[in-house]
Amino acid sequence: MAAIDRLLEEALRHKVELVLLEPGRLPAFRRGGADHEVTQKVLDGPAIERLLAEVAPGRLVPNPANQARFEFDHRAAGARFHFACLAAPGGWKVAIAPQSEPAHPGPPTPTWATAREKGRRALPALVPLLRSMVDLGASDLHLAAWEAPWLRIHGELAGLETFEPPTSARLKELLYEVAPERVREEFERSSRALFALEIEGIARFRIALSRDRQGVGAAIRQVPLVPPSADTLELPPAVRRLAEVERGLVLLAGPPGSGRSSSLAALLGLVDLRRAAHVTTIERPVEFLLTSRRSLFRQTEVPTHAANAVEAIAASRHTDTDVLALADAGDAAALAAAIERAAAGVLVFAVVDAASVRAALETALAALTAAGSRRPGAELAAVFAGAISQKLLRRATGAGRLAAWEIAPAAPAVTSTIAEGDLWRLPAVLAAAHGTGAQSEAEALADLVAYRMVEPREALRAAFDVPLLVERLRALDPSGSLTAELDLSG
Numbered sequence: 001m002a003a004i005d006r007l008l009e010e011a012l013r014h015k016v017e018l019v020l021l022e023p024g025r026l027p028a029f030r031r032g033g034a035d036h037e038v039t040q041k042v043l044d045g046p047a048i049e050r051l052l053a054e055v056a057p058g059r060l061v062p063n064p065a066n067q068a069r070f071e072f073d074h075r076a077a078g079a080r081f082h083f084a085c086l087a088a089p090g091g092w093k094v095a096i097a098p099q100s101e102p103a104h105p106g107p108p109t110p111t112w113a114t115a116r117e118k119g120r121r122a123l124p125a126l127v128p129l130l131r132s133m134v135d136l137g138a139s140d141l142h143l144a145a146w147e148a149p150w151l152r153i154h155g156e157l158a159g160l161e162t163f164e165p166p167t168s169a170r171l172k173e174l175l176y177e178v179a180p181e182r183v184r185e186e187f188e189r190s191s192r193a194l195f196a197l198e199i200e201g202i203a204r205f206r207i208a209l210s211r212d213r214q215g216v217g218a219a220i221r222q223v224p225l226v227p228p229s230a231d232t233l234e235l236p237p238a239v240r241r242l243a244e245v246e247r248g249l250v251l252l253a254g255p256p257g258s259g260r261s262s263s264l265a266a267l268l269g270l271v272d273l274r275r276a277a278h279v280t281t282i283e284r285p286v287e288f289l290l291t292s293r294r295s296l297f298r299q300t301e302v303p304t305h306a307a308n309a310v311e312a313i314a315a316s317r318h319t320d321t322d323v324l325a326l327a328d329a330g331d332a333a334a335l336a337a338a339i340e341r342a343a344a345g346v347l348v349f350a351v352v353d354a355a356s357v358r359a360a361l362e363t364a365l366a367a368l369t370a371a372g373s374r375r376p377g378a379e380l381a382a383v384f385a386g387a388i389s390q391k392l393l394r395r396a397t398g399a400g401r402l403a404a405w406e407i408a409p410a411a412p413a414v415t416s417t418i419a420e421g422d423l424w425r426l427p428a429v430l431a432a433a434h435g436t437g438a439q440s441e442a443e444a445l446a447d448l449v450a451y452r453m454v455e456p457r458e459a460l461r462a463a464f465d466v467p468l469l470v471e472r473l474r475a476l477d478p479s480g481s482l483t484a485e486l487d488l489s490g
Contacts, residue, residue, distance in 0.1 A: 002054035023090030045091020145215030168215025196285040227288040238437025243270035248385030249342040253360035277322035309334035336371035342383040381419035406441040446472040
């Protein structure tokens with residue numbers, strides 16, 4: 001009998017939902033949504049690997065430094081258990097789920113629903129699925145009709161082939177169990193809806209409902225209950241200084257999933273530490289729950305508290321707001337209205353869906369032009385207080401991701417570039433303004449490669465301007481060792 005079989009027998013006897021093993025923690029049973037520690041011995045990574053080696057196929061356990069996850073089934077005590085193993089600091093983090101098996105096999109199933117033939121489980125209710133998402137350290141969960149669920153872990157998508165692809169009707173039923181009535185009505189009307197869900201003591205989740213040719217779908221983002229701090233995100237000093245600005249416009253850019261919402265929450269946390277201000281956020285939906293300490297936080301959710309972002313910004317004019325945070329400046333009218341508030345002396349943080357600082361500034365100029373501005377460059381330069389663009393890259397060690405920052409402070413050279421409309425010069429301007437905390441994306445990525453924090457190919461994948469990155473890498477190392485493994489023929 002394998003050593004872990006005794007633990008699995010106890011799990012069956014207590015009818016648990018999951019057995020959880022994690023380096024540095026006591027083994028635990030999850031029952032009724034709560035975790036209960038079951039031994040007095042803390043497991044380390046090697047101990048978990050030894051337990052897995054007794055039951056894994058071929059007695060082979062992959063190295064977690066080389067493989068992000070692996071799964072297998074094991075029979076014990078007359079039952080089948082599914083092992084889902086995720087690479088974690090110190091070794092493998094393991095979730096073991098008892099599998100129910102039908103007493104008599106049924107008739108053949110259609111080719112699109114061969115789940116039970118493969119030993120898959122029916123998709124559970126959404127809340128247990130979200131708990132598993134948190135256990136596995138996933139940032140996102142993607143659900144689609146007729147498809148097994150997909151998780152995004154450290155930026156990589158992985159299919160959960162252990163679950164049966166749900167029908168569109170079943171998936172809609174699961175999502176409607178947790179969606180407010182307003183959201184259900186909006187989805188029936190427009191086939192799109194956003195809302196937030198909180199599981200007490202676990203996390204909050206931003207859930208985006210959609211519909212496509214296969215039926216209902218959802219993209220679910222995990223939002224920790226405790227907002228991230230500047231320290232936990234390792235924000236550079238030049239980024240932290242943006243929270244010290246009294247007034248003006250701060251743009252936060254980056255592709256979706258790059259951590260912009262986390263950076264915004266951390267900057268607002270710094271505002272709270274440094275001044276007593278009235279902070280109004282405009283979000284769709286509210287994600288991180290901010291606690292008032294020195295500052296007063298009021299979080300406005302669209303469309304729950306205001307019909308749209310423009311109306312919410314207009315309302316802030318009459319509420320004595322010192323700091324305005326627009327969590328999604330995708331609407332040009334809303335961004336133009338936010339810039340108007342910055343011109344009135346408010347400190348405005350605006351999150352822009354853009355791949356670089358230059359692209360974010362171009363978005364802001366376009367919003368002002370659409371609003372009727374005759375001199376958008378001059379208007380934007382007059383309120384500009386700084387801009388950052390961030391991207392998340394896989395660490396060279398494989399243990400998680402880290403951010404690369406493009407930073408444009410309100411230095412004279414930067415504001416004059418904006419006023420003159422010469423944004424094509426911005427990378428060179430940032431490279432020449434190091435004394436003000438400026439940093440171009442190429443510099444940020446090249447430094448991460450030079451310090452062996454990310455692989456050259458990963459930096460190349462993330463770069464907005466590939467030739468500029470290659471030029472920077474060659475400047476750092478004329479021998480060519482930093483670019484030797486790159487295919488630069490294209």
